[in-house]
Amino acid sequence: MEFKRARSDEQRNERRRQILATAAAMLTEMPVADVALNELSRRVGLAKSNVLRYFESREAVLLELLDAEVQAWLAELEPLLQPVGGTPRERGDRLAAALAESLARRPVLCDLNSAQASVLERNVSTEVALHYKRATRRTFETLGGLVQRCVPELGLQDAARLGAVTTLIAAAAWPYSQPPAAMLAAYAADPELAALRADFTEVLRQTLEVTISGLLVRGEDRSISAERAG
Incomplete structure (x- = not known):
């Protein structure tokens, strides 16, 4: 999937909400210890480096x-x-x-x-x-x-x-x-x-x-x- 940078505050907030929603869904399937950034990135559809644009870790x-x-x-x-x-x-x-x-x-x-x-x-x-x-x-x-x-x-x-x-x-x-x-x-x-x-x-x-x-x-x-x- 080609990465498209979020340009506006609304787009950036929406991207953050998507990341949070995906992480929340993962927590219904696995414990906190098993939630890895690589898997989170894959499920969101972003490279890990792009996820880190919105959350530092x-x-x-x-x-x-x-x-x-x-x-x-x-x-x-x-x-x-x-x-x-x-x-x-x-x-x-x-x-x-x-x-x-x-x-x-x-x-x-x-x-x-x-x-x-x-x-x-x-x-x-x-x-x-x-x-x-x-x-x-x-x-x-x-x-x-x-x-x-x-x-x-x-x-x-x-x-x-x-x-x-x-x-x-x-x-x-x-x-x-x-x-x-x-x-x-x-x-x-x-x-x-x-x-x-x-x-x-x-x-x-x-x-x-x-x-x-x-x-x-x-x-x-x-x-x-x-x-x-x-």
Whole structure:
């Protein structure tokens, strides 16, 4: 296919959208580790050097996809995380379940998130890093607002902390919940080992429940200390 340079901003943006859409489609077929720039270029119908006109690296493509996946997740959470009755702990448990279950429904997001620190942030420029980290900060602010809507007793600071913890625990738990063929065969051969396989939703839900409970107790302790000091 003869390469035709995109001349206008609209054409360049369309070319970027095509590259991102192709990479997103690949992620429904294979894990992040298997998404190669050569194959991405082939599927887009461009030489690798031409793909690099629009994104500086494979990792830059995937970081942008990660942000898009996160924004879609936040849009899904918006109607789910609504104020409801119950004690702070009961509302915290429901929040933990909603966060865990919503992430489990998004395997592409979880795979990208688990590769973020170890892979996706390793081959990008300062400019790309700044763009992504600023987007991440906005994500935590948005997620913190949704969390505080459900459990206002957490306060804004602890709600933001919970958003960061959710991302970190999900990143750690996801690889363990996706064992390779050899591990699956070992679990099948010895049922006593099957308990070692992590269930992503349960690990994340239980960890968030404990975290929320701890933050609530610490918040109460701070309030009591402030009252005594006053």
